[in-house]
Amino acid sequence: MSLDDRKLEVLRAIVEDYVETQEPVGSKALVERHQLGVSSATVRNDMAVLEEEGYIRQPHTSAGRVPTDAGYRLFVDRLSKVKALSPAERRAIERFLLGAVDLDDVVHRTVRLLAQLTRQVAVVQYPSLARSSVRHLELVPISTTRIMLVMIADTGRVEQRLVELPGPASNDDVMELRRKTNEKLAGQRLVDTPPLVQALVDECAPDRRGTMACLASVLLETLVERSEERLMLAGTANLTRGGVLDFQGTLRPVLEALEEEVILLKLIGDLEPSKTRVRIGDENEIDNLRSTSVVSTGYGPGATIVGGLGVLGPTRMDYPGTIATVRAVARYVGDLLAQN
């Protein structure tokens, strides 16, 4: 038996009411709040079918219905209309993001904005080094045998590493290394650099080769191989909204998962399709997050994507609103990055 239009309408009504009230919704309440044009008995029959198909369930025999993960999924895929942001919201986003002084500030403001607008936990990934190009490499002598390597990427990221040299290097040596590395690497995507870095070492004058090799290994190891990802989190306090009801009593496992950067990266760092992605409850691979939903998307200047951002909340969330907000924020951040 397939689902006719009215049954879908019933499902939508259940999802909307449940998200709003946070209480199991019964057949009678449904016909009162929505113009379904049929009696509660009919709705009950529809509900029985929806339950049969696995879209809703009853917490206990004499309670109303609650959407299952599958129910939310159907709702998101077929039933929800995209909610447009109000002009006031748009202005709020713009005003909030403007005035960021550097990349840290951008990420910081973005994550707080996202948490505030969606009233959920927000995560923003820094622009990925793997998707960045080298804008400039700077070598700053710290002592005769130590230099600090500063890499500035086109995405605004700045990474620094201390390099221990095998022997003392003069100021001229450093200047020369700086010139050469920049000549070779500036403008290149970081992922493309390994052969270039190798070439740099090979082409180097023998007396400077040791120093250059040292530099090269730090460069490769820390910036490319470990290809360090960073991210920022905000809004954990929002997990406590809705009392003990969401997250089956303890938000312990959720908080634990949020502490693991690797997990967070998996959640929002999955950037292939450039489309907004929604993971609902059990669809999450992380066990600790089976009672949460994640809405994530990529961002970046123009059409390119340099990082991910998203929010995490109870499966019982306002999907249309959250999706709209996440998309809008991602777009604004992308525009902001494009200006640099």
Added chain:
Amino acid sequence: MSLDDRKLEVLRAIVEDYVETQEPVGSKALVERHQLGVSSATVRNDMAVLEEEGYIRQPHTSAGRVPTDAGYRLFVDRLSKVKALSPAERRAIERFLLGAVDLDDVVHRTVRLLAQLTRQVAVVQYPSLARSSVRHLELVPISTTRIMLVMIADTGRVEQRLVELPGPASNDDVMELRRKTNEKLAGQRLVDTPPLVQALVDECAPDRRGTMACLASVLLETLVERSEERLMLAGTANLTRGGVLDFQGTLRPVLEALEEEVILLKLIGDLEPSKTRVRIGDENEIDNLRSTSVVSTGYGPGATIVGGLGVLGPTRMDYPGTIATVRAVARYVGDLLAQN
């Protein structure tokens, strides 16, 4: 009536047992678990006095006693012996902190280590710019009218800002500015720079003065005036240990407070006496944190202090152990910074 030795001993026993069991402790249980040499009736009398004096209280009439904030305070000040860390713990700290590649990494590792060892929420402040000196200033041309200013501090902090120039600047211009600013500012403490920066502008050749003024204002505004503090947090999941018992039911307000960097800075950024500081319950100025205790201290290379770190947990915490751990971690981090 003042407290004689036995009464203090009773208080200590109550604190220790309560911290361990998390349950109100009664007179009978006390004499069983500790060698007090007196009967439970005598202990009851002592308890009555301790309660009179405000050091303990009963949650309800027929329950055991629980320490008050004042009780914990007395315990910390006069009754607790410093707990020495085990060699294993020391080695763990060392091993964990070694292998940090840059300042971000140091802070990151430190905060996680601290959260893990104390099993509480940990906070680590980045070395304060206000307490740093300039090691090097780098100017990187981004376009003809934009340069990126990178400041490297002796504490390892690296800050970058985009500077919009009033007009185009040649490569030579930039090199010259770079030379001059470094000549003047390198080695100076950031707080001492304002007059020097002003002098830089005044001494500048007229044709470059506009550019220099621009640079100077960014330098002053973002690095000195706003004197940006950063910090890192970890271990929020530890708040959920002890179930709903701590934090009178909701950790909502605590999580909210932890989102505010200003609040966290107040908590751990109070660095004057270089001694470990313990704030218990009501002693915290932040209302949301009246049910928590904070143990904080400063850290830095050698005897100087460049930042703060600490942990936050329920008032019912193992003070001697926590204090010992916080101190030890701070010392190791200081040593680590001294090596750079």
Added chain:
DNA sequence: GTCTGGCACTCATCACAGCAGAGTGCCAGT
């Protein structure tokens, strides 16, 4: 065939009562 009104049934929630046990305060005795 589809919808509707009606009715019996289930089960969580709440209030109330009674009981057990922990812990106290106090007093008289050593």
Added chain:
DNA sequence: ACTGGCACTCTGCTGTGATGAGTGCCAGAC
């Protein structure tokens, strides 16, 4: 100054009804 003993107070637990929301199902209407 300490101790044993005892009455007293409360919390927490358990069991019992009563309540009521919500359901499933069936017979009848359209």
